[in-house]
Amino acid sequence: MSTAAAPIRHGVVLADLLPATRARDIALVAGGAVLTGIAAQIAVPVPGSPVPVSGQTFAALLVGTALGARRGFLSLALYAVAGAAGMPWFAQATSGYAMPSFGYILGMLLAATVVGALARRGADRSVLRMAGTMALGSLIIYAVGVPYLALATGMSLPQAVAAGLTPFLIGDALKAALAMGVLPTAWKALGRKG
Numbered sequence: 001m002s003t004a005a006a007p008i009r010h011g012v013v014l015a016d017l018l019p020a021t022r023a024r025d026i027a028l029v030a031g032g033a034v035l036t037g038i039a040a041q042i043a044v045p046v047p048g049s050p051v052p053v054s055g056q057t058f059a060a061l062l063v064g065t066a067l068g069a070r071r072g073f074l075s076l077a078l079y080a081v082a083g084a085a086g087m088p089w090f091a092q093a094t095s096g097y098a099m100p101s102f103g104y105i106l107g108m109l110l111a112a113t114v115v116g117a118l119a120r121r122g123a124d125r126s127v128l129r130m131a132g133t134m135a136l137g138s139l140i141i142y143a144v145g146v147p148y149l150a151l152a153t154g155m156s157l158p159q160a161v162a163a164g165l166t167p168f169l170i171g172d173a174l175k176a177a178l179a180m181g182v183l184p185t186a187w188k189a190l191g192r193k194g
């Protein structure tokens, strides 16, 4: 796979290539939330940690990059608010906000917004750029999720890192590698057509 950026219009994200209507934006925002909820069900408990391995990070960062900052924020906000209000689409079909992993959801909301803003500047056009985008997005998720985990459980910060960051690094790297393939490939395919 080439690491060269696809030659296509600047200042647009993938979703902008669809015909611009309000219905498009509503469907994209709702669809991004549903996709994140489905990815959250691909979850594996981690022994000794209240935080599971889950597919959410992949979905949330993909939604942000593909939809852009505004729709990415709205999509993850819909996901967070509906889940907090009782929709059982957090990891392992849970809901609510009184759980130690809720900080990761808030981190995903922030991360989707940031990677969406970067994608509009071309950060999703090549494998190398996507690697940086995914790394930054993951960093944001942990920067919110790990301190929240420490506060919610009474763990020390090192304990929270051991329970809420270390066990996930390999899985998150694999998810990032997948996303690094998906977005630049989509741009390349669309660039060839254009």
Ligand SMILES: O=C(O)CCCC[C@@H]1SC[C@@H]2NC(=O)N[C@@H]21
Residues within 6 Å of the ligand: 040, 051, 052, 053, 054, 055, 056, 057, 089, 090, 091, 092, 094, 101, 102, 104, 105, 141, 168, 171, 172
């Ligand atoms: O309870 C939830 O729905 C949130 C789960 C958060 C899982 C976090 S996100 C970052 C890290 N990577 C994973 O695969 N799991 C954790």
